Amino acid sequence: MNIRIDGGTVVGWSGTSHEIIPNGSVLIDGDTIKAVGTDNSQSVDKVINAAGKIVCPGFINLHVHSQLNIGDYLLSDVTKKDYLAANWFVFGAPLKGKVETPPAPVVAMGRKYALYSALRNGATTVLDPGGGPGALDDYVAIVGQTGGRVFFSPPFRSHDIFTDAQGRHFYEERADKGRPGLKVAVDFIKKFHGAHNGRLQGILNPAQAETCEPSLLKESVAAAKELDVPIHIHAGGNLREFLQILNTYRKPVAEYLADTGILGPRTTLGHMAVTGGHSRVDYPRGDELKILAESGATVGHCPHKCAKMAFAMESFDQYLEAGVRMGLGTDTYPLDIVSEMRYASLISRLVDKNASGARPANIFNAATIGGADALGRKDLGRLAAGAKADVVILNLRTTRYGPVRDPINALVEYGSGADVETVIVGGEVVVQNGRSTRLNDDELFAQAEAGANRAWDNWAGRDWNGRTVEQINPPAFPTRKN
Numbered sequence: 001m002n003i004r005i006d007g008g009t010v011v012g013w014s015g016t017s018h019e020i021i022p023n024g025s026v027l028i029d030g031d032t033i034k035a036v037g038t039d040n041s042q043s044v045d046k047v048i049n050a051a052g053k054i055v056c057p058g059f060i061n062l063h064v065h066s067q068l069n070i071g072d073y074l075l076s077d078v079t080k081k082d083y084l085a086a087n088w089f090v091f092g093a094p095l096k097g098k099v100e101t102p103p104a105p106v107v108a109m110g111r112k113y114a115l116y117s118a119l120r121n122g123a124t125t126v127l128d129p130g131g132g133p134g135a136l137d138d139y140v141a142i143v144g145q146t147g148g149r150v151f152f153s154p155p156f157r158s159h160d161i162f163t164d165a166q167g168r169h170f171y172e173e174r175a176d177k178g179r180p181g182l183k184v185a186v187d188f189i190k191k192f193h194g195a196h197n198g199r200l201q202g203i204l205n206p207a208q209a210e211t212c213e214p215s216l217l218k219e220s221v222a223a224a225k226e227l228d229v230p231i232h233i234h235a236g237g238n239l240r241e242f243l244q245i246l247n248t249y250r251k252p253v254a255e256y257l258a259d260t261g262i263l264g265p266r267t268t269l270g271h272m273a274v275t276g277g278h279s280r281v282d283y284p285r286g287d288e289l290k291i292l293a294e295s296g297a298t299v300g301h302c303p304h305k306c307a308k309m310a311f312a313m314e315s316f317d318q319y320l321e322a323g324v325r326m327g328l329g330t331d332t333y334p335l336d337i338v339s340e341m342r343y344a345s346l347i348s349r350l351v352d353k354n355a356s357g358a359r360p361a362n363i364f365n366a367a368t369i370g371g372a373d374a375l376g377r378k379d380l381g382r383l384a385a386g387a388k389a390d391v392v393i394l395n396l397r398t399t400r401y402g403p404v405r406d407p408i409n410a411l412v413e414y415g416s417g418a419d420v421e422t423v424i425v426g427g428e429v430v431v432q433n434g435r436s437t438r439l440n441d442d443e444l445f446a447q448a449e450a451g452a453n454r455a456w457d458n459w460a461g462r463d464w465n466g467r468t469v470e471q472i473n474p475p476a477f478p479t480r481k482n
């Protein structure tokens with residue numbers, strides 16, 4: 001099928017950079033972009049009128065866990081009181097023996113919800129570092145149903161983290177999860193890489209810097225090379241990890257990772273905010289940014305998640321100026337890559353006390369070509385002839401906003417995923433008027449709500465101190481008793 005998108009403000013690609021094409025036209029032939037310019041004379045099967053709207057390359061969200069926001073909900077209040085238990089330790093390090101594997105239908109629903117929510121907010125490509133466990137055939141089917149591009153294989157680690165009855169963390173070696181987990185991931189990639197017309201792509205996910213022993217990281221690098229796929233690892237995401245690596249290997253996380261050989265142009269580091277020199281770390285920065293820059297690894301920056309826990313990368317601009325490749329991800333809900341751009345820009349300015357910092361162009365690049373480069377895909381993140389036909393159409397001309405002068409400055413300063421009207425992946429319209437053309441949005445939301453409430457209602461059973469969700473994260477106002 002041929003589609004032409006007419007009349008919008010098109011964010012085209014000059015060959016070296018994004019460029020604005022007023023009253024532009026994007027011609028799509030099958031799953032590929034055939035032409036980007038102002039010629040709208042070709043006859044096509046379908047014309048999409050984008051007059052007054054912004055026609056963007058599909059965004060790349062480098063951090064979408066395929067699960068609901070059940071744990072995210074508990075982040076903010078808890079972490080104010082107990083910084084060592086911040087981030088995923090809040091919910092990812094349960095009392096040992098109290099964790100029950102959720103049933104496959106619940107896992108499937110969480111996966112579908114997350115992958116769709118990220119897509120609906122404008123991310124045509126997501127990197128999934130892992131969500132619900134098991135049922136890998138189901139996962140592949142879900143990628144088929146939702147319609148977006150997904151880089152995934154099941155994460156693995158040599159050590160699990162648990163909480164004891166006093167709320168203290170401990171790492172426990174899991175011989176059954178390290179190498180065997182890597183093998184499951186390799187088998188998954190061998191079987192499913194390229195499924196759904198290439199929309200499902202393999203990536204290796206050694207889970208976290210401090211939960212994978214160095215030999216497992218080395219084996220992951222070798223496996224990724226053999227499979228010809230990229231790597232993602234969580235690193236520099238919290239103080240607990242920093243202290244664990246410093247104590248175990250006597251060096252900060254970037255140096256440690258460099259020594260394992262895992263840093264390289266095809267590696268994405270989820271977060272990498274807590275480094276030496278960070279204001280929460282009593283350790284000098286040293287050469288960490290230089291190491292990252294020289295390695296060619298990409299930082300998958302997730303500013304909203306950090307802000308929820310009252311800390312920040314220090315700073316987006318400082319990393320960029322050091323030559324570090326930058327991409328953007330959401331990690332926490334909402335999986336809204338458009339709003340994430342604003343967080344990235346504002347928070348970097350706050351950190352540097354520089355009102356003219358973190359320019360929208362640099363942030364927009366991170367959310368498009370930065371992510372695409374991390375995944376080794378020159379055919380994503382840009383609107384150019386020969387690129388994949390992944391397009392997002394947004395409407396900023398509503399009374400929610402004021403008049404717009406420059407489309408990209410406005411998008412980064414004001415925009416949100418709510419402004420996304422149309423999402424096209426591989427030449428197929430998968431979101432129209434903000435709703436899926438493939439799934440029932442209302443039904444999916446109702447299922448997610450019921451699933452989340454079930455988990456929250458039973459939270460006390462897995463918390464180390466037996467606390468309910470309301471005890472951990474108090475309601476904003478009391479509820480009237482009828």
Ligand SMILES: [Zn+2]
Nearest residue numbers: 129234270331
């Ligand atoms: Zn994560």
